Amino acid sequence: MPEAYEYVTHPLLRRRVRDIASGTEGELMAVVNENVSTTAIDRWVELAYIRGTNGREISTAIGNVEAAGR
Template identity: 75%
Template sequence: MSERYEYVPHRLLRRRVRDIASGVEGELMAVVNENVSVTGIEHGVELAYIRGPSGREISTAVDNIEPA
């Protein structure tokens, strides 16, 4: 991967979702494929950014989101 961040289309963008891990509900603002390095080996991780009722955004694994 050449870019550190890459936006990924997702069917739930701009819709109300729930983060299974934390229980937070809010609007899915973005899904990003982030290029991370572990011990020098790069790989992509898809993160979902959810804006909760307070207006603050949290990130979670994209597999942790479901429609609310």
């Protein structure tokens, strides 16, 4: 059985970013190519994990991430 996820390098890792969908700002902790399928057909998406100032992490599509301060 193949892995359900794999880490992806990204130029904004460990930098301050903003999730445009929620407005959350924080540090980009990881980008993961993750199989989110609940069926026999694989569905892979790249998810960004952002740690907010409160210490809680959120996940969002990598397309929703931009450098903070733009």
